Every structure is written in C-alpha cells, then in structure tokens.
Amino acid sequence: MKIAIMGFGTVGSGAYDVAMDAGGIEVKKILDLQIRKGYEHIADKFTRELSDITKDPEIELVVEAMGGIDTPKKFVMECLKAGKHVVTPNKNLISACYEELMQTAADNGAELRFTAAAGGGIPWLYNLLRTRRCDTVREVRGIVNGTCNFILDAMHDSGADFDEMLAEAKSLGYAEANPAADIEGTDTLRKTVISANFAFGTIIKEEDVPCYGIDTISAADVAYLKEKGLVCRLMMNARSENGAISAYVEPTAFPVTSLEANVKTNNNLITLVGESVGTQSFFGQGAGKLPTGESVVQDIIDIREGISMNIPSAGQDELSVDNGSAVHRYYIRHNRMCEHIEPFIDTFEERDGIYYCLSKPVSVADMHALAQHRKEKGKPMFIAGLAE
Amino acid sequence: MKIAIMGFGTVGSGAYDVAMDAGGIEVKKILDLQIRKGYEHIADKFTRELSDITKDPEIELVVEAMGGIDTPKKFVMECLKAGKHVVTPNKNLISACYEELMQTAADNGAELRFTAAAGGGIPWLYNLLRTRRCDTVREVRGIVNGTCNFILDAMHDSGADFDEMLAEAKSLGYAEANPAADIEGTDTLRKTVISANFAFGTIIKEEDVPCYGIDTISAADVAYLKEKGLVCRLMMNARSENGAISAYVEPTAFPVTSLEANVKTNNNLITLVGESVGTQSFFGQGAGKLPTGESVVQDIIDIREGISMNIPSAGQDELSVDNGSAVHRYYIRHNRMCEHIEPFIDTFEERDGIYYCLSKPVSVADMHALAQHRKEKGKPMFIAGLAE
Numbered sequence: 001m002k003i004a005i006m007g008f009g010t011v012g013s014g015a016y017d018v019a020m021d022a023g024g025i026e027v028k029k030i031l032d033l034q035i036r037k038g039y040e041h042i043a044d045k046f047t048r049e050l051s052d053i054t055k056d057p058e059i060e061l062v063v064e065a066m067g068g069i070d071t072p073k074k075f076v077m078e079c080l081k082a083g084k085h086v087v088t089p090n091k092n093l094i095s096a097c098y099e100e101l102m103q104t105a106a107d108n109g110a111e112l113r114f115t116a117a118a119g120g121g122i123p124w125l126y127n128l129l130r131t132r133r134c135d136t137v138r139e140v141r142g143i144v145n146g147t148c149n150f151i152l153d154a155m156h157d158s159g160a161d162f163d164e165m166l167a168e169a170k171s172l173g174y175a176e177a178n179p180a181a182d183i184e185g186t187d188t189l190r191k192t193v194i195s196a197n198f199a200f201g202t203i204i205k206e207e208d209v210p211c212y213g214i215d216t217i218s219a220a221d222v223a224y225l226k227e228k229g230l231v232c233r234l235m236m237n238a239r240s241e242n243g244a245i246s247a248y249v250e251p252t253a254f255p256v257t258s259l260e261a262n263v264k265t266n267n268n269l270i271t272l273v274g275e276s277v278g279t280q281s282f283f284g285q286g287a288g289k290l291p292t293g294e295s296v297v298q299d300i301i302d303i304r305e306g307i308s309m310n311i312p313s314a315g316q317d318e319l320s321v322d323n324g325s326a327v328h329r330y331y332i333r334h335n336r337m338c339e340h341i342e343p344f345i346d347t348f349e350e351r352d353g354i355y356y357c358l359s360k361p362v363s364v365a366d367m368h369a370l371a372q373h374r375k376e377k378g379k380p381m382f383i384a385g386l387a388e
Numbered sequence: 389m390k391i392a393i394m395g396f397g398t399v400g401s402g403a404y405d406v407a408m409d410a411g412g413i414e415v416k417k418i419l420d421l422q423i424r425k426g427y428e429h430i431a432d433k434f435t436r437e438l439s440d441i442t443k444d445p446e447i448e449l450v451v452e453a454m455g456g457i458d459t460p461k462k463f464v465m466e467c468l469k470a471g472k473h474v475v476t477p478n479k480n481l482i483s484a485c486y487e488e489l490m491q492t493a494a495d496n497g498a499e500l501r502f503t504a505a506a507g508g509g510i511p512w513l514y515n516l517l518r519t520r521r522c523d524t525v526r527e528v529r530g531i532v533n534g535t536c537n538f539i540l541d542a543m544h545d546s547g548a549d550f551d552e553m554l555a556e557a558k559s560l561g562y563a564e565a566n567p568a569a570d571i572e573g574t575d576t577l578r579k580t581v582i583s584a585n586f587a588f589g590t591i592i593k594e595e596d597v598p599c600y601g602i603d604t605i606s607a608a609d610v611a612y613l614k615e616k617g618l619v620c621r622l623m624m625n626a627r628s629e630n631g632a633i634s635a636y637v638e639p640t641a642f643p644v645t646s647l648e649a650n651v652k653t654n655n656n657l658i659t660l661v662g663e664s665v666g667t668q669s670f671f672g673q674g675a676g677k678l679p680t681g682e683s684v685v686q687d688i689i690d691i692r693e694g695i696s697m698n699i700p701s702a703g704q705d706e707l708s709v710d711n712g713s714a715v716h717r718y719y720i721r722h723n724r725m726c727e728h729i730e731p732f733i734d735t736f737e738e739r740d741g742i743y744y745c746l747s748k749p750v751s752v753a754d755m756h757a758l759a760q761h762r763k764e765k766g767k768p769m770f771i772a773g774l775a776e
Contacts, residue, residue: 017664018522018523018664019522021522021523021524021663021664022521022522022523121665121666121668122668123515123518127511127515130511130686131682133410133686133689134406134407134409134410134682134685134686134689135406135409135410135682136409257650257652258650259647259650259651259671261650262645262646262647262649262650263647264645274682275409276405276406276409276678276679276681276682277509277672277673277678277679277682278509278672278673278676278678278679279671279672279673280509280510280670280671280672280673281669281670281671281672282668282669282670282671283647283667283668283669283670283671284665284666284667284668284669285665285666285667285668288666290664290665290666291664291665291666293664294519294522294523294662294664294665297522298518298521298522301521301522305696306694307695308693
C-alpha cells in the first residue's frame with residue numbers, strides 16, 4: 001500500500017520508522033516544510049505541495065501528523081474528498097471536528113482512523129470499540145496524560161514542588177515549552193470526550209465537561225495525601241447510568257495499593273468497565289515517537305486488511321452531560337474558609353493558615369463550580385476526588 | 389451466523405449469554421449430557437449426538453468448552469474435518485495439540501481461534517498477535533492464574549497460611565476441588581507455552597519449561613518478603629534474545645510499588661515488551677463465566693467478519709528453551725543449609741532453624757534444578773525470583 005505522511009515531526013517520523021519495519025507499506029510522499037534531521041536519505045520524498053498527494057492516484061492513504069486544528073482539518077478534508085483514507089493521531093482535530101470528518105469520509109468512501117488520538121501507543125480506542133461489539137460499556141476512566149503523570153509521580157517520590165517538577169518534565173522532553181494543555185487538563189479533556197463518545201455511542205461536547213487540572217497542586221498537598229496513604233493522579237472519567245452521562249476531568253487521590261497509584265513516570269493506564277467483561281485496564285506509553293507511530297501503523301494495516309474499527313456511524317444522538325448525580329468525597333486545600341466552602345466540609349486540619357479538608361459526599365457539578373468560582377476570584381484551591 | 393456449543397458448563401453457558409446480548413449469533417445446538425440449571429427454556433437445543441452438529445450444514449462454527457484433552461480433541465477434529473470453524477478457550481488442548489489442530493483446520497478451510505485460552509476475559513492473545521503485525525515482541529510475562537493470585541494476595545493481606553487461603557479460594561469457587569494444576573503452576577505453564585509460541589513465532593514444548601508453583605509457600609515467607617517491601621506473585625516468563633528463548637514459571641517477589649504487587653484478588657495482569665511499542669500491560673478477569681464467554685464471542689465475531697487473528701501458520705521452527713543465560717537473584721527459604729545451596733547464597737538470616745536467604749545472581753536453569761532436587765528429596769524449599 002502506498003501512503004503519504006503530512007507533518008514529519010516526532011509522530012510522523014515515528015510512523016515512518018514503524019511502517020518501514022512492518023513491511024508492505026511504501027511511503028511515497030512526505031509533506032513538510034523541512035527535511036527532518038536523520039532523514040536526508042529520503043529527501044526526494046519531501047514535498048510542500050498538498051496536490052502532490054491528493055492528485056497522486058497511487059497514494060491510497062494519508063497520515064496526518066501535523067498537529068493543531070485549522071490547517072490539518074483543511075488538508076484532511078481535501079484528502080478525504082480525493083477518496084484517500086486518513087489516519088491521524090490528532091486528538092484536537094478529532095475531538096473538535098469528529099462528526100464533520102466522519103461524514104466527509106463516509107460521503108467519499110474513505111476510512112478515517114485515529115487509534116492514537118487517545119492512549120498514544122496503547123491500543124485503547126481499538127479495544128474499547130471492539131468490546132462494544134458484544135458488551136455494554138458502563139464506564140471509562142484513566143490516566144491519559146503522561147506529562148501530568150510524570151509531574152505527579154515525581155512530586156510524590158521527591159517531595160519537590162510543582163514548578164520544579166514541571167521544569168524537569170520540560171528538560172526531559174516530556175512537557176512542551178507551553179504546557180498549558182497538559183497541566184490545565186485540556187489534553188485529558190479531549191481524550192475524555194473521544195473515549196466517552198465511543199464508549200457510549202453518543203456525542204458530548206467539550207464545553208459540557210468540567211475540567212480541573214493539576215496546575216494548583218503544591219508539595220504540601222502531595223505530602224498531606226501521602227500521610228493518608230494516598231497518591232494523586234489526573235483522571236479522565238465518564239460513566240453512563242440510566243441514560244444519563246457524567247463526564248469530568250479532575251485530580252484523584254488513590255490508595256497507595258491501587259493500580260493507578262503505581263503508574264510511574266509518564267505512563268498511562270486506561271480502564272473500561274463492561275457489563276459482561278467487568279473491569280479491564282490497558283497500560284503503556286501514551287505518547288512518544290515509536291509507540292504512537294505504532295498505533296498509526298496499526299490503523300494503516302487495519303484499513304489495508306479491511307478490518308473495521310467499529311466506529312459508531314456519524315449522526316449519533318447528542319447527549320448533555322449531567323454531573324449532578326456523580327457524587328463522591330473530595331480532598332480540598334484552600335487558605336480561607338468561607339460560606340461557600342464550609343457546607344461541603346466533613347473534617348479539616350489547619351496548618352500554618354492553610355486548610356486541609358476532606359469533604360462530605362458532594363456532586364462533581366457542585367465541586368467544580370466552587371473550584372472554578374475560587375479560581376476566577378484569584379483564590380485558587382486544590383481539589384482531588386477520593387477514589388472509592 | 390448459526391453455531392453450536394459443545395460443553396455447557398460455566399464457560400459454555402457464559403458464551404451463550406454473551407452471544408445472546410451481542411446479537412447476530414444463533415446457537416442452534418448444545419452438546420451436553422445434561423440441561424444446565426437456568427437454561428430449561430432452551431432444552432430443545434440440547435443433544436448428546438456430535439453428528440447433530442457435524443452433519444448440520446447450517447452450523448458454521450462450533451464452540452468447544454468441554455475441558456480436558458482427549459474427548460475435546462476428537463470432537464474438535466471431527467468438527468474441523470466437517471469444515472466447521474472452531475473457537476475454544478481450552479488451554480490444555482491448545483498447548484498440547486496446537487500444531488495438529490492448526491494443520492487440520494488449514495487442510496479443511498476452517499478457522500481455529502482460542503483467545504480465551506490465555507488471559508480468559510483479557511484480549512491478550514488477540515493484542516499480542518496484533519502487535520506482531522508491525523513490531524518485534526521481545527518478552528511476555530504476567531500473572532495469568534487467578535486462583536494463585538487470590539491465594540497470594542489474601543496471604544499478604546491477612547498473614548494467614550497457604551492451606552487456609554486455599555480453602556477460602558475453594559469455598560469462593562476460585563479454586564477447584566483438585567487445585568493441583570493451579571497451585572503447582574501447570575495452568576500458568578500452558579499459558580506460557582501458548583503466549584511464547586505466538587510472541588516469538590516458534591514452537592516450544594511444555595516439558596522444556598521449568599515450573600515452580602506456590603504450593604510450598606508459607607505465611608513466614610510472605611511475612612519475610614513483606615518486611616522487605618516485597619509482594620509475591622506467580623509469574624509466566626518468556627524472553628527472546630539473540631535467537632535463544634528463555635521460558636519459565638516461578639513465584640516472583642515484586643516491590644510493593646509495582647503494578648504486579650497491586651493486582652488484587654483473582655485478577656490477571658499480562659505484559660508484552662515490543663521493540664517499538666515498549667512495555668504494554670493488559671489487566672482484567674482471567675477467568676469467570678461472562679468474561680471468558682466474551683472472549684469466545686469476540687473470536688466468533690472475528691471469524692464472522694473475516695478478521696484474521698494473525699496466528700502464525702503451522703510448521704514453525706521448534707526451538708529449544710535455554711534458561712542458562714536467564715540470570716537473576718532469588719529469595720530462598722529452606723530448613724537445612726547444604727553444599728548444594730550454599731554456593732548460591734549472598735546473605736541469609738536464620739530464625740528458629742529456618743534460613744531466609746537472598747541469592748547471588750543465578751541462572752533460572754540452576755535454581756530450578758536445585759529446587760526440583762530438594763522437592764524430590766522430600767525437603768522442599770520455597771523460591772521466588774527477585775523482580776528487577
């Protein structure tokens with residue numbers, strides 16, 4: 001099968017490397033402004049013209065690994081309209097434009113696949129959709145952002161503060177120069193939307209999913225939780241119950257003996273709960289050149305062999321998210337008790353003017369509203385759901 | 389698709405239940421000597437005649453869930469020769485007769501699938517073989533026996549002795565009346581052979597894989613390891629390095645912060661290490677009516693949809709197992725220091741006439757030979773590899 005790759009950064013070149021090892025895939029064109037270091041021997045494949053790809057009848061499939069939304073969307077739409085299959089690990093694109101892209105693919109007899117868009121090298125979406133062939137998925141949850149996990153794990157082990165470990169993540173290449181999408185939870189949010197849509201065969205919107213990141217966590221939080229035998233992780237959460245869907249992103253404090261608490265460095269662990277199959281988890285590298293490249297190549301091979309990913313067809317019901325009945329206890333740290341917080345609190349300790357609290361059972365909707373309100377007032381607190 | 393089920397025990401009836409939920413699968417005949425309680429409403433499907441299945445041209449696929457080797461082998465061979473596809477979770481059958489069955493299937497244009505034979509409800513073999521489409525698997529390892537994991541986990545939590553927790557496992561239905569295949573490691577051994585064969589595209593023999601179970605572990609072992617921050621698990625292990633394959637089953641002592649140490653009750657966790665994808669683990673129920681039934685139904689759907697499991701074709705090279713270069717340290721507990729043991733020991737403590745030792749790095753071949761020798765002499769010791 002002859003293919004093209006658009007965007008030859010980490011993931012694009014990783015897909016190239018894995019495809020070369022796999023055999024049976026020929027990369028005919030690479031769309032990028034510059035020739036990546038180490039790939040000078042294939043300089044003749046590089047082009048800056050999209051039409052070199054869309055107008056080449058030999059190219060059956062195009063990998064989009066450019067990142068971002070606007071340009072990739074334009075390019076992917078052109079490829080689909082030219083009848084080319086498209087494989088992309090681009091979660092921003094899929095989360096934002098899923099329906100439109102799927103419809104365009106269907107209209108043009110092309111396949112669109114994106115296993116790497118959530119879980120990176122972990123065959124998460126593939127197995128999630130496979131499970132749905134004969135089971136009803138009730139819940140998806142997991143550690144899906146390696147940057148945050150690296151920071152939280154390093155803070156737990158070293159006792160260091162957030163900024164220091166963020167700097168270390170940057171120096172190791174685990175965090176971008178602008179890490180906002182990771183630490184504020186937006187990356188996790190997108191993977192939550194994609195996973196929930198496939199798990200429950202529905203369409204939910206990013207803006208309906210409350211999201212609290214890890215950018216307000218302190219060394220004192222980690223130390224306090226550690227004293228209680230708890231380890232903090234940033235989690236995607238989505239559940240379907242009685243026709244209602246809850247979905248949210250928040251830090252979660254896990255017992256030290258849980259699987260999540262023992263996911264080290266930048267690894268991911270993603271879980272589904274099926275009515276028949278029970279709890280099933282997938283662990284591995286959620287990012288990185290070769291692991292993500294491998295998921296891209298698996299999608300290519302599936303398309304080549306005519307294997308369906310079992311993606312629900314376009315035109316699913318749009319369902320609103322209701323986090324009013326998702327109720328659990330929280331750890332809350334803040335530095336000023338007020339009438340908004342007090343009703344939620346079950347027990348607390350004051351140390352040096354800082355309040356370390358455990359809440360009563362409270363709805364995700366109420367807790368995120370409070371946390372958001374405090375953030376807007378410039379008095380951010382840190383919250384973490386308590387895993388049951 | 390019309391199918392038949394041979395053997396309507398826990399797994400056979402689980403496959404039936406999941407197939408009914410999945411839709412698109414009609415169970416036309418059930419071969420069993422008695423009608424299972426709760427299934428009286430489908431009494432008309434039951435038969436005691438294999439020919440009712442093999443001679444029915446409408447039946448395209450047969451599930452074998454009888455257990456054992458001799459009769460299932462005979463029945464499966466007849467089904468394959470009649471051109472029926474066969475799905476079986478029977479690890480004993482697959483481990484013992486893999487080549488012959490695969491050849492018969494190929495000769496008759498039939499498919500043979502057995503995802504549930506290792507990992508139960510976990511899509512382990514499916515994903516292992518899928519990984520091999522574009523990656524080289526270097527290692528497989530894991531907790532693949534839920535009965536042993538239940539006993540080891542309960543011993544660790546409660547401090548109770550082996551016999552007590554084995555009795556509890558029996559009373560909860562996690563262990564059979566005769567638990568030998570579980571606690572002596574034979575069940576894990578079969579899953580090791582199946583997993584290694586697929587991981588490395590080769591054929592190894594059961595008798596070449598040394599196997600040390602958990603039947604000699606004591607509460608004192610568990611307590612000693614716990615003091616050192618270690619948790620014992622029974623592991624399958626297989627590695628391919630420089631054309632040589634090491635493969636063995638043994639208890640392993642894991643740091644309390646590892647994933648394996650935090651696999652609770654009767655769950656399984658199975659890991660592959662791929663050159664590109666790195667370390668990837670699959671967690672879930674390795675047994676049980678509905679989880680195992682789900683893996684059987686996934687195989688049925690794959691056959692129906694023409695999806696290959698990527699099973700290496702019959703006629704692979706037979707490779708001998710070499711555990712001489714698989715070297716690591718061991719925990720060893722015994723009650724008599726002798727000239728066979730002493731050269732291996734790095735440090736030891738004596739408590740009440742019992743020696744608790746940590747070994748120097750020693751080959752798996754040498755350590756298993758010693759442990760086997762002591763067992764035959766009636767002076768069994770307990771050994772556990774130390775995870776790195």
